[in-house]
Amino acid sequence: MRISALHNGPFRGPAVADDGPTRLVHAVEAAEDAARHLRTLAASAAERERRRLVDDQHEIATAARRRQARSTASLFAAADRVRLDIAELLERGPGYAHAGWESPVWAEQYDEPVEATQVVRVATLGLASPSSIVELPFVLPALGGNVVITHAPGGTAPAHNLAQAFVTRALASALPGSLRVHPLDPGGLGQNLGILSRLPEPLVAGGVRATHEEVSAELRALREHVHRLNSQVLLGDDDSLVGRWQTGSAGGIPCSLVLAAGLGPNLVADDAQQLWSLARTGQRCGVAVIAVIDAGRQLPGGLALTDLLENAEHLHVDHEGGATWESSPPVLHHNARIRCPNPPGSAQHRFLTTVLAPAVRRGVNRPVVLADLLATQPAGTGSTLTTVAATVGQSANGSPIELRVGDDEDVAIGGIVVGPSGSGKTTLLHAFIHALVRRYPPEELELYLLDMKAGVEFAEYAPRPGRPAVPHVRAVGIEADATFALGVLSHLLTVDAGRKRLFKEASVSSGREIKNLAQYREVTGEVLPRVLFVADEFQLMLAGPTEDAAWDTLDVLVKQGRSQGIHVLLATQSLNSVGAGRGSQKASVFDQLELRVGLRCKPDELSLLFDRTVRDRLDTGRRGSGVLNQARGDKDADQLFQAGLLDADERQRLRTDVVIRDGSSPRIRVSRGSGGVDVSDVAPALAAAAEPTIYLGAPVGVEPPLVGVPARPGDGRGLLLAARDELRAVSTISAVLAGLALQPSADDAGFVVVDLLPERIPGRRPLDQVTEWLGRRVVTVGEDQLDLLPSFATRAAGPTFVAVLGLQYAGIEVPYYDDEPHPLAWLCGTGPSTSVFPLIWLDTPDRHRKLGPHGERLQLRADAGADIIDTGGFIGRRPPFAASRGRFWFHDLAGTGEPVLVDPLQPGEQLPPSRPGVVAGLGERLAGSSEAPR
Ligand SMILES: Nc1ncnc2c1ncn2[C@@H]1O[C@H](COP(=O)(O)OP(=O)(O)OP(=O)(O)O)[C@@H](O)[C@H]1O
Structure with a gap:
């Protein structure tokens, strides 16, 4: 405006380029141009700045999203891993350890556990992440672990639900007879115990204890039980009752769950002291305390809760009915929350009273007692004219089952036993050896026993001061080594050669061809004992510098020993690595060993043992169960069986009887590895x-x-x-x-x-x-x-x-x-x-x-x-x-x-x-x- 005024107004000067107004106009125009330019620059700078800000914001947001996604993913992954681990642990036990209260398992046929259950699911654990909540099963050890559940005044019912859920699952999933509940409800009327207040013997020990006298007497009895186990049953620091149930050697002594459902007025200071002390000392003896404690109440006699918590898992139920896991690692403390379960109901009560209690009374899962099977059989009079055989267990229809080697038609010259650790292989070998020495006099049978693994399993066959060995045993290798094993095999070759010579001489003098032990006995009247060579973990004798010689000797022995009455039984955890790289020699040895026994083997191991494709396991899952095949794995010859158990005391008794019957022999050779001869x-x-x-x-x-x-x-x-x-x-x-x-x-x-x-x-x-x-x-x-x-x-x-x-x-x-x-x-x-x-x-x-x-x-x-x-x-x-x-x-x-x-x-x-x-x-x-x- 001002410019045009200057151009057209009364101050219009001469039309020359450098007159004042013109210069002014130019100057103004230039200033305006500059201003415009500056504005443009400012605007573009502002735009650039805005864009950078947006970019930065975007980048930060993306990085934050990424980081959050990453941490959520790793939380999920960790949770998945934990979930899988827990699932695997739970799957090993029966469904009662984890299935919901509504699940059909509680109404179905009894899913009898074959091993001690490790953990049971008690509740659900929620882990809070910034974006979500991850849920995991919350599990506790089924046996031997103390659990303390404290609660706020408003959390009483959920706290008791937790305790009842745990005890119900632990009891339902335990090996029948392995767990008894001792319910204490001091001052209550059983209302804190739910279905557990009405359980029959032998699931509970004598019903609910509520009065002061009852509670005191029960706690005293438990303390004495702990004392007795410690002083008379358990050996050494590593021995525990829970461990024994896990390895199958508890001898029927049940673990105890002491359920203290609320420390009511009838729990006097002395009793509380006893309870605290049980929680501290009972673990080794399988005694666990499950205590529900109102955190708002004074504990009797000035007892400190912290003392009880020292050896326990601690959960605290708040007034909202949710629980915190107090004994968890500190990081989880604020992020983890437990959702308490509903209490077990009538389906669980029905299961416990009508299925489990009768099963425990009947003694399901009790071992087949070999001594009972042997008791009906004659002792010391057997003849090994053609075979060596002895009862070792029961077949699926309950009839006794025998292992048999010999040189009769259809009888294997020797055998192989395969079973992973803990399957009952050594127990089966003990059973066979004892049943044999019981059946035959020493003139009929000589035993050569080698335990090739580091252990003392065969030590009982060696003489000790005041405890002579059974006379049948000619050699026993405890922690034997390959050189000694070769020495024994070579000795058997000498026996074989000696017998061949005897047969030849007798053939000449009698004018009748003598081909085997039975004919020799018939013609000469002389009894030559059959020889049985037993080696546990036999692959270890076919290793080291003597490997070639041992394979060669074994090869000759199994091919030629039959007629001379020399038999072998070889046991191992797995055939997988045996004889790697010596295919034909291995086949030639194994071909002779037609008796095959697989104890709790996986299908691929059975396929190796039977030389055919086996798709399913051939056992009941129980220790000592498996399949016996007398015909080198022929499918039609499979016999499912359960090996009998002869515990250490029974074995000792049986050996003593045999020594009284047959005397002992000075000829036994004992090797304790390369450690010398006692x-x-x-x-x-x-x-x-x-x-x-x-x-x-x-x-x-x-x-x-x-x-x-x-x-x-x-x-x-x-x-x-x-x-x-x-x-x-x-x-x-x-x-x-x-x-x-x-x-x-x-x-x-x-x-x-x-x-x-x-x-x-x-x-x-x-x-x-x-x-x-x-x-x-x-x-x-x-x-x-x-x-x-x-x-x-x-x-x-x-x-x-x-x-x-x-x-x-x-x-x-x-x-x-x-x-x-x-x-x-x-x-x-x-x-x-x-x-x-x-x-x-x-x-x-x-x-x-x-x-x-x-x-x-x-x-x-x-x-x-x-x-x-x-x-x-x-x-x-x-x-x-x-x-x-x-x-x-x-x-x-x-x-x-x-x-x-x-x-x-x-x-x-x-x-x-x-x-x-x-x-x-x-x-x-x-x-x-x-x-x-x-
Ligand atoms: N037939 C059976 N009946 C009941 N329990 C058994 C039977 N056989 C074995 N057991 C139990 O299983 C446990 C392990 O058995 P055993 O020592 O014979 O196993 P294994 O296969 O020889 O194991 P490893 O190779 O590790 O020595 C024993 O403590 C025993 O109580």
Whole structure:
């Protein structure tokens, strides 16, 4: 406007370019242009800024959304994982552990559990996330865990519902007979117990306790029960009643659920104290306390709730009826909330009273008691003319079922038993072995028993002081190793060859061809026992450096042993890894073993065992149930069965009866892996020695029962044992002395120990054990009394055995080129010719230099070294392989035999009783002497 005014108005100047108004117009125009430009710039800057802001906002929102989605997803994933884990745990148990109250399972046929139920579902747990709530089943351990439910005044009913839901599920899903409820309602009228107030015996112990006297008496009885279990039943810290129900060894003692439904006025301070104490101490004995406590009320006698909560899951029900999980990890504390369930109703009550209680009374799931099955059968009169058989359980129709091997038509020469851990495989082997020794006298049957796994399952077949072994057992390997197993298999090949020879000779003399055991017996009247070789975890004997030899021996044995009456039964957890890489040899061995037993095996394992496709499990799920097939897996030969249980006490009783009936035999060979041979295991063989014999141990095999040389006077008859392991070496020499002292023919022998071992070393323990056991039969001399050795060692009426231990610790050095007499030179040089036999431990073979030139003359050489060249140098003959740890090669330089691998004698935990009434020992003889040793 102003511009146009200047252009057209009275101030219009001359029409030249630089007149003032024009310049002004230009200036104004320029200013306006500039202003316009600035406005445009400002507007675009504002637009840019707005856009950036929007972008930023968008980005932040997207990132937040993403982060939230991610955290929600990970919450869901974690919840899913937990849900799956819980579902898996719950699925293992019967439906009663988790199905809703309306579910048909409560009305259907009893879904009998086969294993102790781990957890039960009690309620629903809601986990709050920013965007949603994730729900999970809230589960609690079914057995042995305390639960405390506190509640606000408004939360009484939901709190009791929680308790009732838990107890109902725990009881309903428990193995019948494994759980009893002890309902306490001090001061109440049962209204806090719902359906649980009307349960029959034996589900509850004697009904609801409500009065002060009843509650007190019940708690006292429970405390005594805990005391009795702790002092008379449970062994060691790891043993617990719940654990026993889980492994099937509880022997019918039920766990207890003490339901304290409200600490009413009749719960006096003393009783409350008892309840607290039960919660603290009862867990090991399967006693769990479920307590519902009004948080607003004073606890009796100043008891602190925190003490009770120490060993319990704690839930708190608030006035809205929801619960918080107080004992949860702190992070969950504020985000987790429990939705309390409805109380169990009439369907559950009906199930408990009309299904479960009668089942418990009937004793469903009780094991088949083998002793009952055997009681009706004759004992000790069976003949193994053609077969070896014994009852091991019940078939599906309740008739007894037998395992059978032999050389009759349609009878398997041997068998394979497969069952995963806990399926009852070892129990079945025990049952078979015991039923066999009960049925047959020892002339009819010989057993070779190997437990190849680390454990002591077969220890009961070895003799112990005061508990002789059954005479049928010729060899038992406890934690046996592959070398020993090969020794046993090789021995059986020798038996096989020996029998073939006998058959041939009898054929010649009788003019009739004798092909098998039965014919031999018929023609000659002589009974040769059938032989049964049983190996648990047999795959372990077909491994390591002896693997090839073991497979080859087994192969020959199963192919040729049948007619000679040699049978094998091999057990394992799985055939999967057995004989990998030796297809044809494995097939050739397994083909012979036609008896097949699968205990609680999965279908793929059964398919391997039966060599056909098996799609379903062939067992009832119970321990010891499975399928027996006498025809190498032929489908029509499957027999479902339940193995019988013979518990440890019954087995002991049965073995004692057999020993009373048949006596025992000194011929048993016991191997405890490469740990040596306990003196008590070979006590009968030692007692049978006709002349004093220096026994060093047992061969890593079966025969002869012991390796030793008679103690006959002669130059060089003394032992040098080279072994680095101090404890084992001292143990061996000490046990050799004990072994001599147990021989009646050595009753007049003298024993001297030259003890050069330091006082406080663990290695001297076996020596102290044996010298204490020898008592006055032994004389101990130290380095300072060594000069008296010749005098002591010549006092006994019979031979004298002088153990020298700890040379490396002593300053003794027998001069090499000096004629000056030295007691050790006398011991090694003159001693042996005068019936004084040195038994000397050298920590390394070249330590013998300390003994001077006479030491080298000692001929009985043993070496535990790992280098066969060194061993060969020391024992004078190179052995085929190095001795495994704990063993040594023995060779008599004066003998004609080959080196023998020996499981050395060791005193073991307990030595057998020493020989009564032996002639006065060396200690007594020297007692009055002026040089009496200290
Ligand atoms: N026939 C049976 N009846 C009832 N209970 C049984 C039976 N067999 C085994 N059990 C129970 O199952 C538990 C495990 O049995 P066992 O030791 O024989 O199993 P396993 O298969 O040898 O296991 P592992 O290979 O781990 O030693 C035993 O404690 C026993 O009480």
